[in-house]
Amino acid sequence: MQTSFTLAQLADPDMAESERILRTCVHCGFCNATCPTFGLLGDELDGPRGRIYLIKDMLENDRTPGSRTVQHVDRCLSCLSCMTTCPSGVNYMHLVDHARARIEQTYRRPLFDRLVRHLLAAFLPHPRRFRLLMRVAALARAVRPALPARLRQMLALVPGGTTAPPMPARRQVWPAEGERRHRVALLPGCVQQVLEPSINEATIRVLVRHGCEVVVPGDLGCCGALEHHLGRSDGARRAVARNVRALMREIEGDGIDAVIVNASGCGTMLKDYGFLFRDDPTLSKDAERVASLARDVSEFLAGLELSFAGPADSLKVTYHNPCSLLHGQKVVAPPQDLLAAAGFALSESAEGHLCCGSAGTYNMLQPELALKLRARKAENLAQTVPDVVATGNIGCMVQLRPALKAPVVHTVELLDWATGGRMPNGLARRSSQPPGEES
Numbered sequence: 001m002q003t004s005f006t007l008a009q010l011a012d013p014d015m016a017e018s019e020r021i022l023r024t025c026v027h028c029g030f031c032n033a034t035c036p037t038f039g040l041l042g043d044e045l046d047g048p049r050g051r052i053y054l055i056k057d058m059l060e061n062d063r064t065p066g067s068r069t070v071q072h073v074d075r076c077l078s079c080l081s082c083m084t085t086c087p088s089g090v091n092y093m094h095l096v097d098h099a100r101a102r103i104e105q106t107y108r109r110p111l112f113d114r115l116v117r118h119l120l121a122a123f124l125p126h127p128r129r130f131r132l133l134m135r136v137a138a139l140a141r142a143v144r145p146a147l148p149a150r151l152r153q154m155l156a157l158v159p160g161g162t163t164a165p166p167m168p169a170r171r172q173v174w175p176a177e178g179e180r181r182h183r184v185a186l187l188p189g190c191v192q193q194v195l196e197p198s199i200n201e202a203t204i205r206v207l208v209r210h211g212c213e214v215v216v217p218g219d220l221g222c223c224g225a226l227e228h229h230l231g232r233s234d235g236a237r238r239a240v241a242r243n244v245r246a247l248m249r250e251i252e253g254d255g256i257d258a259v260i261v262n263a264s265g266c267g268t269m270l271k272d273y274g275f276l277f278r279d280d281p282t283l284s285k286d287a288e289r290v291a292s293l294a295r296d297v298s299e300f301l302a303g304l305e306l307s308f309a310g311p312a313d314s315l316k317v318t319y320h321n322p323c324s325l326l327h328g329q330k331v332v333a334p335p336q337d338l339l340a341a342a343g344f345a346l347s348e349s350a351e352g353h354l355c356c357g358s359a360g361t362y363n364m365l366q367p368e369l370a371l372k373l374r375a376r377k378a379e380n381l382a383q384t385v386p387d388v389v390a391t392g393n394i395g396c397m398v399q400l401r402p403a404l405k406a407p408v409v410h411t412v413e414l415l416d417w418a419t420g421g422r423m424p425n426g427l428a429r430r431s432s433q434p435p436g437e438e439s
């Protein structure tokens with residue numbers, strides 16, 4: 001694609017990177033075929049190629065974007081399906097990230113939108129505040145009919161049920177069982193540790209059982225993805241810098257073999273830390289080092305030779321690969337190979353490349369599209385008649401549960417169970433129900 005940026009514009013490293021990306025696009029449109037929003041809306045501007053043109057126009061002309069550009073960029077899930085499809089290797093992720101930051105800096109959103117985005121950025125990355133927000137949401141459910149339509153829609157997507165206190169803020173270490181073969185750091189996540197603490201518990205159990213010492217550095221926080229995808233670059237950079245410093249203390253201290261991430265949205269972000277700090281002379285090397293050690297939990301476990309204890313009992317598992325793992329990290333085989341090796345009967349659903357509509361805060365910000373994508377994903381998964389759906393991202397779990405009869409659990413919970421740990425909560429609840437009764 002031809003571009004016409006001025007030399008002054010290209011002096012900005014972000015602009016220079018976006019220009020380089022734009023020039024790789026040959027506007028063939030192949031990416032439209034696998035874009036979930038193009039599939040739903042059928043509008044060229046709601047597909048990757050159309051968005052690329054809108055972003056090019058905004059950046060090249062140094063324009064404050066109009067509401068039309070903002071709407072089409074906002075409707076993008078950042079699912080990165082287009083990057084898997086693109087034959088030219090267009091890095092749409094970095095381009096749309098730049099566009100979101102630019103929109104945030106220059107465009108004044110309507111008051112309600114500003115409030116919602118501020119609320120999400122202020123509460124979700126902080127486990128204690130998030131827990132408080134969940135309590136407020138539980139109270140709001142009682143007066144739901146009196147709320148404005150948009151708030152009602154958002155509330156419908158907030159998970160109910162109990163929440164857990166966040167992990168302690170201090171550094172914690174779990175020694176390896178038997179001979180120590182590895183030492184790893186675990187990113188505990190923010191929303192996940194409050195909504196589903198069993199995921200971190202299962203991760204730690206399965207790692208420890210297989211000879212890994214696990215450390216959670218006390219000052220690790222949100223990976224930064226949440227604010228990054230809202231275009232709030234400063235907040236995201238602060239979160240990244242704090243995590244890089246905390247992890248470097250472990251790397252330079254007792255050393256670590258990997259940074260384990262069990263929420264794939266966070267994993268995609270961690271693996272991009274080097275790029276995000278590429279122009280920062282004080283942190284670029286450290287950020288690159290941390291990024292090079294980031295591993296999805298399934299990737300790391302695939303290298304450990306797990307000893308399976310056998311409770312899988314041919315349970316029918318349909319695996320839903322989160323976009324951030326499938327398209328963002330290109331981690332495809334490890335979770336499925338591990339589940340198959342554990343003895344689960346693995347099924348694949350149709351349209352596995354399509355997003356479930358969760359996409360970080362997307363389901364809160366674009367509830368109508370998110371619900372349509374969820375319905376389509378749930379229908380595809382249900383057609384495999386699974387006993388359980390496994391996935392690798394808390395966002396997908398929360399998004400899919402209300403739409404499925406089968407329980408939705410994290411892959412690592414099944415692997416923990418299959419190697420001598422506990423039955424996942426979702427399955428345990430199911431097996432305690434009288435036969436034939438659905439939750």
Ligand code: SF4
Pocket residue numbers: 024025026027028029030031032048049052082085086087088089090
């Ligand atoms: S498939 Fe790649 S090269 Fe073709 S239009 Fe899409 S982004 Fe551009």
Ligand code: SF4
Pocket residue numbers: 034035036037038046047048051075076077078079080081082083092
């Ligand atoms: S990231 Fe996903 S929603 Fe956005 S343009 Fe690419 S395929 Fe479409």
